[in-house]
Every structure is written in C-alpha cells, then in structure tokens.
Amino acid sequence: MNDQISASDTLGADYEAVVIGGGAAGLSGGLMLARARRSVAVIDAGEPRNAPAEAVHGLFARDGVPPAELLARGRAEVRSYGGHVASGEVAAITGASGDFTVALADGRAVKARRILVATGLVDELPDMPGLLEQWGRGVVHCPYCHGWEIRDEPIGVLGVGPMAVHQALLFRQWTADVTLFTHTAAPPTPEQAEQLTARGIAIIDGEVTALEADDGILTGVRLADGTVVKRAAVAVGAPMRARADFLAPLGLAPDPHPSGMGEQITADPTGRTAVPGVFVAGNVSDLSAQVGGAAAAAALAAAHLNADLITEETDQAVTALRART
Structure with missing residues (x-):
C-alpha cells in the first residue's frame, strides 16, 4: 500500500x-x-x-x-x-x-x-527485462492516454495478445513509424498483414528478449538474435x-x-x-x-x-x- x-x-x-x-x-x-x-x-x-x-x-x-x-x-x-x-x-x-x-x-x-x-x-505484464521499469513511461498501453506524448516517435507494438494488430493500427494515427513485433502473439492473418503493409507498419517476427534503455530512457527492442531495433516507446496490450x-x-x-x-x-x-x-x-x-x-x-x-x-x-x-x- x-x-x-x-x-x-x-x-x-x-x-x-x-x-x-x-x-x-x-x-x-x-x-x-x-x-x-x-x-x-x-x-x-x-x-x-x-x-x-x-x-x-x-x-x-x-x-x-x-x-x-x-x-x-x-x-x-x-x-x-x-x-x-x-x-x-x-x-x-x-x-x-x-x-x-x-x-x-x-x-x-x-x-x-x-x-x-x-x-x-x-x-498481467510479460516477464521481460526492462519492461516493468518502463511501465507508464516508455512502455504504454493506450494511445488515447499516451499517444500525443509520443507522437511522431518510432513506436513498437509488442505482440502479447489478440489485440496486437488492432493496437498497431491505432498507434499509426499518432506516428508514421510503427513496427509490430509478433513476439508470442499469433502471426497476422493474410488480411491483417495486408492492412499493416498498406498503412506502412513494419512486421518483425520472432521473440523479443528485452527492452533497452539509456539513463532511464527507452531506446530500443532487443530480439533473440541480439539485434536491437531502435524505438522511443513500446505499446503492450497485456x-x-x-x-x-x-x-x-x-x-x-x-x-x-x-x-x-x-x-x-x-x-x-x-x-x-x-x-x-x-x-x-x-x-x-x-x-x-x-x-x-x-x-x-x-x-x-x-x-x-x-x-x-x-x-x-x-x-x-x-x-x-x-x-x-
């Protein structure tokens, strides 16, 4: 308490x-x-x-x-x-x-x-290094609550549930740079993939292992192969x-x-x-x-x-x- x-x-x-x-x-x-x-x-x-x-x-x-x-x-x-x-x-x-x-x-x-x-x-947030520390700041869930504050920034959407594609399409209203990380969610259907592509939303398959930060500021998303994709914010529909x-x-x-x-x-x-x-x-x-x-x-x-x-x-x-x- x-x-x-x-x-x-x-x-x-x-x-x-x-x-x-x-x-x-x-x-x-x-x-x-x-x-x-x-x-x-x-x-x-x-x-x-x-x-x-x-x-x-x-x-x-x-x-x-x-x-x-x-x-x-x-x-x-x-x-x-x-x-x-x-x-x-x-x-x-x-x-x-x-x-x-x-x-x-x-x-x-x-x-x-x-x-x-x-x-x-x-x-029910996923157990991922760096995620909990950024919750409510670099990690967000609602575009209407946080979208304006991260407008025009590179945003990632972490696939952890059935609403990941919907969430990616929503955040596209606030920025042109959105990437969907499928992570543990089901891959987009052909129809969803077409929608995402039409809106210029990138799709990266594979597991995300951590969120990277510098001096408390979110900087990127680390993939299982070690690649870090630069992102200023990550949306999580847990x-x-x-x-x-x-x-x-x-x-x-x-x-x-x-x-x-x-x-x-x-x-x-x-x-x-x-x-x-x-x-x-x-x-x-x-x-x-x-x-x-x-x-x-x-x-x-x-x-x-x-x-x-x-x-x-x-x-x-x-x-x-x-x-x-």
Missing part, C-alpha cells in the same frame, strides 16, 4: 453504501452517494493502476493533472460531504442485499446495505484481469471479455450485477475505460444504487403505513 491517502478516516460499523476502490471511479461514486446524503465509506487499498504515469490525459478540464493530485482532490471532495475515505484491503464480502459484511485483510469488518465495486484491474477475488463468496466471478483481452465483472449498463445489491463501475467491469469514462460510469452506478435504496425504503414505509391503518 502506498501513502496516497494522507489521512485515513476511521471506519464506522455500518453504512448505507460501501465503495471498494478509491481511484477515479470509486471516488466519483463515493461523491455521488455522499451528495445524496447517504452514509458512505470508500475503502482503498492504495494501488492505483496509473500510479507510474506522470499525468492523466484526455480528462476534460483536468488534462495533464498528476494522478496523485487528482485522487487527493477527489478524497477531499468526498470528505467535504460527510463521506469517509479509509485505507484497507478488502478480503471478502458475505451476506446479501441490505445486510452485507465487508471483511478487511487486517481483521476489521463493516456492514453495508449496498456495495459499489470500483477496484479496477491488473495488467491481458487485463479485474481485481475482484473478494466477490467469490457471493458467487460473483469475472467473465472473459469477448475480445480475449482479459476478464471483467459482467453488469448491465447501470452497473447492476447478477447479485442483488452489488454494483460495479470502472475498469473492473470495462477493461477499456479511461479515467473520465470510469468516473462517469461510477456516478451513474451510484445514482442507481441510491435509487435502489429509495425503492427499498419506500416499500418499507408503505408496509409500515398499512400496518398502522
């Missing part, structure tokens, strides 16, 4: 809603619920996916903001409306709608009537997996993404899952969501969570009224 939560609130015993995950999605959902006058706690393990990045890009009115600054502002906003933001790793959720128990790894537990999961995802193991006691597990790019929790457009009372938002249910999209999805899910509570409370009020009359 990192130190991004500068002051962690003390968790209470019971909440109307508990939000698991304190990134852009979790804090957006927490803000919406706090403004709806709900008792809400956001529990954050302190492991944001974009921590290595220097800035968040493509976020309206906040383009270029450092990730840590964005989260600090979000936590302050949630707290300003009475919401709690606390450090902690959730180990398991048990119970049912209206009476969930959220158990933390350190032994603490809180009750919640509803749950919003916004824990994001894990990039498999992505939702952080959702703690949902297993509820019978809720990730499903394969149709594209083969990873696993995510299935939900309807409002964030409602197959388990009553459990909502999801952000990368945990949408592997390709950027910061703005994740935050918007969480705001929508939180609004529907609040409406779900209102329906329950109205039904209870009607039952009480009938009992009196």
